[in-house]
Amino acid sequence: MIDLFPFATGHAKGRLRRLVLALLALLAMPGLAAGAARASGEAEAWAALSSNRGAIAVMRHALAPGTGDPAGFRLGDCSTQRNLDERGRAQARAIGAAFRERGIAVDQVLTSQWCRARQTAALLGLGEPQELPDLNSFFADRRQAESQTQRLAAAIRALPQGTVAVLVTHQVNITALTGVYPSSGEIIVGRPEGEMFTVIGRISLPAPRGGS
Numbered sequence: 001m002i003d004l005f006p007f008a009t010g011h012a013k014g015r016l017r018r019l020v021l022a023l024l025a026l027l028a029m030p031g032l033a034a035g036a037a038r039a040s041g042e043a044e045a046w047a048a049l050s051s052n053r054g055a056i057a058v059m060r061h062a063l064a065p066g067t068g069d070p071a072g073f074r075l076g077d078c079s080t081q082r083n084l085d086e087r088g089r090a091q092a093r094a095i096g097a098a099f100r101e102r103g104i105a106v107d108q109v110l111t112s113q114w115c116r117a118r119q120t121a122a123l124l125g126l127g128e129p130q131e132l133p134d135l136n137s138f139f140a141d142r143r144q145a146e147s148q149t150q151r152l153a154a155a156i157r158a159l160p161q162g163t164v165a166v167l168v169t170h171q172v173n174i175t176a177l178t179g180v181y182p183s184s185g186e187i188i189v190g191r192p193e194g195e196m197f198t199v200i201g202r203i204s205l206p207a208p209r210g211g212s
Contacts, residue, residue: 041200041201041202042201042202042203042204043201044189044200044201045057045187045189045200045201045202045203046102046104046189046201046203048189048191048200048201049099049102049104049164049189050102050103050104052105052162052164053162054159054161054162054163054164054191055164055189055190055191055200056156056159056163056164056165056167056189056190056191056192056197057164057165057166057167057187057188057189057203058167058169058174058177058178058187058188058189058190058197059095059120059166059167059168059169059182059185059186059187059188060168060169060170060171060174060182060183060184060185060186060187061084061088061112061114061116061117061119061120061168061169061170061184061185062084062088062089062091062092062095062116062119062120062123062184062185062207063084063085063087063088063091063184063185063207064082064083064084064085064088064116064184065082065085066082068139068140069081069082069114069137069139069140070082073140075113075114078115081114081115081116082115082116083115083116083119084116084119084120084123087207087208087209088116088119088120088184088185088207089119089123090207090208091184091185091205091206091207091208092119092120092123092124092185093123093124093125094205094208095124095185095187095205096123096124096125096126097125098203098205099124099126099166100125100126104164105164106126106127106164106165106166107127107160107163107164107165108127108130108159108163108164108165108166109121109124109126109127109128109129109130109165109166109168110129110130110131110132110135110165110166110167110168111129111130111131111132111135111167111168111169112131112132112135112136112137112168112169112170112173113131113133113135113136114136114137114170117135117168117169117170118131118168120168120185121166121168124166124168126166129168132152132155132167134148134151134152134155135152135167135168135169135170135173136148136169136170136173137169137170137172137173138172138173139170139171139172142172145172145176146176148173148176149173149176149177152173152177153177153192153195153197156192156197157192166187174188177197178190178197178199179199180199180202182202183204184207185204185205185206185207186202186203186204187202187203187204188202189201189202189203
């Protein structure tokens with residue numbers, strides 16, 4: 001064993017060793033606390049969805065490698081767009097399975113018209129997806145961000161009371177609505193409260209290795 005305190009003696013060496021151990025414990029605590037907070041937030045999110053009291057799940061589409069949209073992007077042509085890869089398809093299926101395992105009945109599945117979002121919504125298997133243009137990405141035109149986010153918030157508020165809905169959209173849309181930067185396939189669960197969308201918790205299921 002390496003002696004970390006070769007010039008210390010007796011009690012001094014013991015005190016130094018205890019001090020180092022205490023410092024290491026303090027350094028580890030933020031990571032442990034963050035992990036506990038994530039687990040708590042995820043549990044609260046699932047509980048809200050299970051309560052059938054109108055929790056809304058706003059989900060970033062599953063894994064679709066790349067950023068933004070390719071040159072030549074056309075809304076109605078998936079061959080010009082980023083699409084889910086095998087891992088993304090497996091991730092979407094796994095998320096849908098997680099809802100079913102918890103017995104969560106979803107009343108509506110709403111989706112962006114982008115192919116990667118529509119593919120995600122369909123693979124969830126939680127109901128027939130309906131397109132909602134206000135979920136479309138404004139990544140390429142941020143001038144639309146404020147007005148579109150206001151319309152989306154209004155659409156959420158207009159859902160029948162008690163509706164459990166899954167909205168499949170894009171990172172920029174979710175960040176504008178909630179202030180959260182989600183990873184691919186991550187779900188932000190919240191409720192409309194007045195003009196605000198109050199975040200309850202976050203659910204993150206990583207894409208399975210290798211896909212299926």
